[in-house]
Amino acid sequence: MNCKKIRKYLPLYIGADLSSKKKEAVRVHLGSCGECQKEYEAYARSIKTAKEWLSENTVTWGEGGWRRTVQNARAEKAKSSSGFAPWPFKKGWAFAVMGAVMVVAVFFITRPLFLGVEDFPGQTILSQRHPQHETRALSKSPQDVVSMTIVSKDTGLKVVWILNKNFNLEENE
């Protein structure tokens, strides 16, 4: 490894936060490179200072202050849970209700498409314009089997879709 790469690893090396393979590579390099060794020492010094600062500059709760803080939090909690449910459940319900509203809305918006032609005049115009799309019922009752024939205007290719409600893979006749 070159010096540039070693320098990149130094901040982690000083805290023993490198993988063992990289750690070993840095250790070997430091043994033979005075410049990087100097860099390492400078890092080690400043981080040692910072760590020492952290360990000696601590703040502590007074008993009264701590007690008050916990009590305030308890009171807060009592207030917030006096509703019908705690927050995560409320949120869950909100999503469920929103989802249901959306499903209903989508149903109403697209409803004309599922209704008969007479309910929605636009549908008639649509099917007149595309006479090659033809839907007709086959042998059984119309609710069970629906066939759809699509004919391409350009190539004359015919595709027949048969949707059978009673279709069964095992007993296919």
Next chain:
Amino acid sequence: MKNEEELIEAVLQGDEDAFELLLYPYRNNMLNLSYRMVGNLEDAKEVCQEAILKIFKYMSGYKKGKSFKNWMYKIVVNASNDFLRKKRRHEDIFMMKKVMADNLSTSPETQFLNKEVREKIADCLEDLSPKERAVFLLRDGEGLSVKEASEVLSASSMSIRTHLSRARQKLRGRLEKIFPDGPLENDL
């Protein structure tokens, strides 16, 4: 006297007094972490109250067998970040230096560094982004491993290493700017 596991169980059963006992041993860890995150003791106490409330509310989300202390750290860091975000919207913050000079309770037997050095190091934390600060405080301050820090901060180990590396680089740069002739050695 119940142990931590029993206390957690009791809290989950709805025993509110057990909650206080559960948090008590960690109260100063909480305060120190939030204090260094937000840089002001009054704000830190506010953050702690918010964190306690969250721990209380979401206790059911704590996974048994995992470190409760680290779970608590996670909530404290998140509460601190929320606080910083909110506060940044209103004014600029960070009076760490002033605060450190104002109201520090340091025990005399551990005062290795002189006051000037202490204030200047407090200054350095300002330079770190909240994420870098959190990683540095958890790893170098609280002694968590990179893996533990990654769990606390919900980040990959790689991201933790990147932020840790950057934090240490920035701190070193700042410290050397403050002491260009290298008097750091004399203070240690």
